[in-house]
Amino acid sequence: MRGGRTPGIGLGLLALCFVLALSPAGEPVQSVEGGAEVEVPVVALTFDDGPRADTTGWLLDQLALREVPATFFLVGGxxxxxxDLIRQMAAQGCQVGIHTYDHVDVTGLNQTEFDLQIGKTRALLVEILGEGSYWLRPPYGFVSxxxxxxxxxxxxxxxxDPEDWKDHDAQDLVDTVVEQARDGDVILMHDIYQNSVQAAVRIVDALEEKGFCFVxxxxxxxxxxxxxxxGAVFPVRP
Ligand SMILES: [Zn+2]
Structure with a gap:
């Protein structure tokens, strides 16, 4: 039932993903495919280390065309x-979070230094987007x-984690993520590399083709x- 990408299928999936994004907590969303109900796999695409004008801007435009939301953890500096890019993120339904001000390992900071790294970044976001809850992704994933x-x-x-910062070949990144993605995954990428953002868009298209939704x-x-x-770590590591 997954041959070709007709406008009808695309619109159906889009509507389903939209409903899914708004559905109440813990309620499984199902689609009817070929008469049988199937659970829809859902993943969150996340981008660290930006914003960077050319790469982040291009990525946002491509996500907008596909009406796909992502989550951006920004470096305050x-x-x-x-x-304008940050306003565009919010306008497109993307989530905006904090990746410290100077991209530092937060486990090496005292509380005052930690508060400064978060506070300076948050102040900028509040100025641009208004009051809100801006979640933390610690650089390198280091948590104490x-x-x-x-x-x-x-x-x-x-x-x-396809390690896009290490291996900048776009097709390898696409193959890795499309092969490994499972329902509930939080996918780590970086929107400061050309190959990463190009891979990300191809990942969106390929996973949608496989029936995935993005939230x-x-x-x-x-x-x-x-x-x-x-302070709760998500997703919980096995
Ligand atoms: Zn980072």
């Missing part, structure tokens, strides 16, 4: 001058008990019935 205690948001990690991290947690508690 890269925000000045890129305010102190960081968990100090964080006033969930601490977002990932479950699928933000916040929507994914809600779907899994996980409360967004401060």
């Amino acid at each position: 890269r925000i000045p001058g890129n305010e 008990e102190g960081v968990r205690a100090w964080s006033d948001s969930p601490v977002v990690l990932w479950s699928l 933000t991290v916040e929507q994914l947690m809600a779907r899994q019935g996980v409360a967004p508690e401060a």
